Amino acid sequence: MAAAMHTSKYAAPARARWRTAAMVLLLLAAALVPLVVSSFHLLQLTMVVNYAIALLGLNILTGYNGQISLGHGAFYAIGAYATAILLERTGIPYWATIAIAGAICLLVGFLFGLPALRLEGHYLALSTFALAVATPQLLKFRGVEKWTGGVQGTIVPSFAAPFGLPLAWDQWLYLFSLAIAVVLFVVARNLLRGATGTAIIAIRDHPVAAASMGIDVAMVKSLTFGVSAMYTGIAGALSALVTQFVSPDSFSFLLSLSFLVGSVIGGAASISGAVFGALFIEFVPNFADQISKAATAAVYGLFMIGFMVLMPSGVAGFLALVAARVRAWWR
Amino acid sequence: MNALLDLKQVAAAYGASRVIAGLDLAVADGGITALLGANGAGKTTILRAICNMRVRVTGELSFSGLSIAGWQTEDIVRLGIGHVPDGRGTFVHLTVAENLALGAYTRRDRAEVAADLDRVYGYFPRLKERVAQQAGTLSGGEQQMLAIARALMLRPRLLLLDEPSFGLAPLVVQEIFRILRRVNADDGVAILLVEQNANLALELAHDVYLLETGRVVMHGPAARIAADESVRRAYLGY
Amino acid sequence: MDAFLHQLLSGLANGGIYASLALALVMIFQATHHINFAQGEQAMFSAYVALTLIQAGLSYWAAFVIALGFAFVSGLAIERILIRRFDGAPVLSVVVVFLGLWFVINSVAGWLFTYNVQAFPTPFPDQLGSRFLSAHEIGMIAMTLMTLALVFVFFRFTPLGLAMRAAAQNPEASRLVGIRVGWMLALGWGLAGAVGAVAAIMAAPIVYIEPNMMAGILLYGFAAALLGGINNPWGAVIGGLLVGIIENIAGAYVVGTELKLSVALVIIVVVLVTRPAGLFGYPVVTRV
Numbered sequence A: 001m002a003a004a005m006h007t008s009k010y011a012a013p014a015r016a017r018w019r020t021a022a023m024v025l026l027l028l029a030a031a032l033v034p035l036v037v038s039s040f041h042l043l044q045l046t047m048v049v050n051y052a053i054a055l056l057g058l059n060i061l062t063g064y065n066g067q068i069s070l071g072h073g074a075f076y077a078i079g080a081y082a083t084a085i086l087l088e089r090t091g092i093p094y095w096a097t098i099a100i101a102g103a104i105c106l107l108v109g110f111l112f113g114l115p116a117l118r119l120e121g122h123y124l125a126l127s128t129f130a131l132a133v134a135t136p137q138l139l140k141f142r143g144v145e146k147w148t149g150g151v152q153g154t155i156v157p158s159f160a161a162p163f164g165l166p167l168a169w170d171q172w173l174y175l176f177s178l179a180i181a182v183v184l185f186v187v188a189r190n191l192l193r194g195a196t197g198t199a200i201i202a203i204r205d206h207p208v209a210a211a212s213m214g215i216d217v218a219m220v221k222s223l224t225f226g227v228s229a230m231y232t233g234i235a236g237a238l239s240a241l242v243t244q245f246v247s248p249d250s251f252s253f254l255l256s257l258s259f260l261v262g263s264v265i266g267g268a269a270s271i272s273g274a275v276f277g278a279l280f281i282e283f284v285p286n287f288a289d290q291i292s293k294a295a296t297a298a299v300y301g302l303f304m305i306g307f308m309v310l311m312p313s314g315v316a317g318f319l320a321l322v323a324a325r326v327r328a329w330w331r
Numbered sequence B: 001m002n003a004l005l006d007l008k009q010v011a012a013a014y015g016a017s018r019v020i021a022g023l024d025l026a027v028a029d030g031g032i033t034a035l036l037g038a039n040g041a042g043k044t045t046i047l048r049a050i051c052n053m054r055v056r057v058t059g060e061l062s063f064s065g066l067s068i069a070g071w072q073t074e075d076i077v078r079l080g081i082g083h084v085p086d087g088r089g090t091f092v093h094l095t096v097a098e099n100l101a102l103g104a105y106t107r108r109d110r111a112e113v114a115a116d117l118d119r120v121y122g123y124f125p126r127l128k129e130r131v132a133q134q135a136g137t138l139s140g141g142e143q144q145m146l147a148i149a150r151a152l153m154l155r156p157r158l159l160l161l162d163e164p165s166f167g168l169a170p171l172v173v174q175e176i177f178r179i180l181r182r183v184n185a186d187d188g189v190a191i192l193l194v195e196q197n198a199n200l201a202l203e204l205a206h207d208v209y210l211l212e213t214g215r216v217v218m219h220g221p222a223a224r225i226a227a228d229e230s231v232r233r234a235y236l237g238y
Numbered sequence C: 001m002d003a004f005l006h007q008l009l010s011g012l013a014n015g016g017i018y019a020s021l022a023l024a025l026v027m028i029f030q031a032t033h034h035i036n037f038a039q040g041e042q043a044m045f046s047a048y049v050a051l052t053l054i055q056a057g058l059s060y061w062a063a064f065v066i067a068l069g070f071a072f073v074s075g076l077a078i079e080r081i082l083i084r085r086f087d088g089a090p091v092l093s094v095v096v097v098f099l100g101l102w103f104v105i106n107s108v109a110g111w112l113f114t115y116n117v118q119a120f121p122t123p124f125p126d127q128l129g130s131r132f133l134s135a136h137e138i139g140m141i142a143m144t145l146m147t148l149a150l151v152f153v154f155f156r157f158t159p160l161g162l163a164m165r166a167a168a169q170n171p172e173a174s175r176l177v178g179i180r181v182g183w184m185l186a187l188g189w190g191l192a193g194a195v196g197a198v199a200a201i202m203a204a205p206i207v208y209i210e211p212n213m214m215a216g217i218l219l220y221g222f223a224a225a226l227l228g229g230i231n232n233p234w235g236a237v238i239g240g241l242l243v244g245i246i247e248n249i250a251g252a253y254v255v256g257t258e259l260k261l262s263v264a265l266v267i268i269v270v271v272l273v274t275r276p277a278g279l280f281g282y283p284v285v286t287r288v
Helices: A013-036 A039-064 A072-089 A094-116 A121-140 A142-148 A169-193 A195-205 A207-212 A217-243 A253-266 A272-291 A296-310 A314-330 B043-051 B073-077 B096-103 B110-123 B125-129 B140-152 B170-187 B198-204 B222-227 B229-236 C002-032 C039-055 C060-081 C091-113 C135-157 C159-169 C171-176 C181-207 C214-228 C233-254 C260-274
Strands: B003-014 B017-028 B032-037 B056-063 B081-084 B158-162 B190-194 B207-212 B215-221
Touching (some): A039 A169, A039 A195, A039 A253, A094 A121, A094 A217, A121 A142, A121 C214, A195 A207, A253 A296, A253 A314, A253 C091, B017 B032, B017 B215, B032 B043, B043 B158, B110 B170, B140 B158, B140 B170, B170 B190, C002 C135, C060 C181, C233 C260
Parallel strands (some): B032 B190, B032 B207
């Protein structure tokens, strides 16, 4: 499954050209979206972009490196709160806070990854889950209330679009997020296709063999954790700007669970999977609510189970299978 | 004599790789049949195919006149086939007594099971000494004895043995083969034996099949096969 | 000193609940190598079944037994109908299925029984109470011990228990002795469901019954199972008791109730970092 996902850089040039063309068209369409949709839908789509970044981070860690995390909501929260606190207490411009939030999460993720190395599978799942559960409690903790705003949370200000562009703040924010997402996706793709990516995937598939080939497994795993946290932290920082408010309860362990669900349903070992997953976790809960107000979560759960029954390798995996069949039939 | 186990045009594959094709094989009721051949000839695969384990099987398979093609392993075994697989299949975390009890899991005749247990301890007194010991801590030879004993607890009509001599000291092997001969002679248990040790197999068996890359290249009474020049040179070393 | 003893013993009583849930988790894990994240919700639903029967007029113990029967049958059904489809599927996909099951059961319970917090009766008369433990806590400990003892006796001394152990350890060899491995798995799920139901019914009088009652308890049960070593049922029990004690002591003397969950988890994670296979687990040695 992963091999199908990890397209070799030696793929047929013609196919690559079609792909790039399709990507560019999609991006253009995406960029024009703010002009045609309502404010509410724009908000939803901006969140989809944020979630896609967050899920990409999780995919790098779980899908490509094989380390499970039930706690990525924590990094999302750290990113969000970093931006909120920096904007409230310093004069640092908003776009810089995103970078700082990313750097903080990179460090925290790396430091968390170091001892977590020794844990595998369910043990790592529990540790990251502990992180997810602890985060809202720590955010509410009286000792740091001065900084975090405690249970009530903190307001995040809004700004004006730069360079005098005739865009509303939310429209600009959407394009800003989209631009960051594109950059991060390209970086991830190049990272995963290169030597580092091979090392990351080798560690997932056969850690002993990877080590005996000279890969510093510990360092790569921790760095992967850091990079993964950084991505999710950046997404969190962006989300703070979008929602203009951060509070501990928005970052409960349900968020971490949503990330995991989105990652798997989209396709954990793929880059495009992050987008599919983001669409799922943003829209399916609302859809479920429309289907049944009384048992919304049940409908959501049925969707989750249904997707797994039909597409055990996620949407991206399913589409790759379909594409392969179509290609085979075409010949 | 009627065939107890009858395979006709059986093919077996692991995924896409076909290992056996067009196999015709029969084991007589109460007879001892040996499968000889080099590594990779497909001998283990045939035993697995009979029990529908791990391989995709096509063709006609019947046991005691009943077609078992497509049956689940646990149902095939319940007809009276005791399979001692390669690797022995011992329950390493369970005790010797528990392993033997599991051998008789499907039987309802309590008194007979108790009698069989005594008989099996009679064949393998060393097992009786280690009754409460964890099976994984037994020596190789003892584990092999345990595996055979467990299969016997089923009171099988047919015993499938995959390389019973593998990795064992010669004296232990002699002991095991003596028991096999006894079980066949006294209780009429048919045996299908896969063996790399051709000498041992030819001594024990009545009927022999020679396999090469998934096909039968020679078949006949043990005496005739043993006397054959080419077989002697290829498999017996002289 | 009195207070400390009370916290300790109370922790032990809670620990019994965690131990039961941890045991249910380990039972399913040993057979399938999966953590049943929906175990808590199954237990909660069974507790609601008991409550409904009691409210309809049945005696406590009659309702208890029927609820356990329900838990057994529903656990078995879930395995046969849903989980067996994912035999061989990627681990993460199965995790998502379990989480989906969690949402479904939780939501259906909320829909059928409302989200209102309700009181749950205890069958243990007040006279049983002592200086250190309430009547229910004593009854809880007794019930837990009895359940664990029954489970132990079942697995150790009955042919079916032996067959289930065999099927969990070595499914292929089990088939060769005629064990119907698929049904053994289903039975395991049924039993785990029943054990979980006991935990929920015992916990309900203390934490009050509502659809989210088991989330925290499941987390502790999960932590306890890992602490004890995920492949060791005895470890699960001891782990559960330890977690109960740690939780209470941490809550009373270290951080207060808000952070005690985090503290307990941190302690467990620290243990796991120093002993990755848990206190009593054995590291599984695999061939390279």
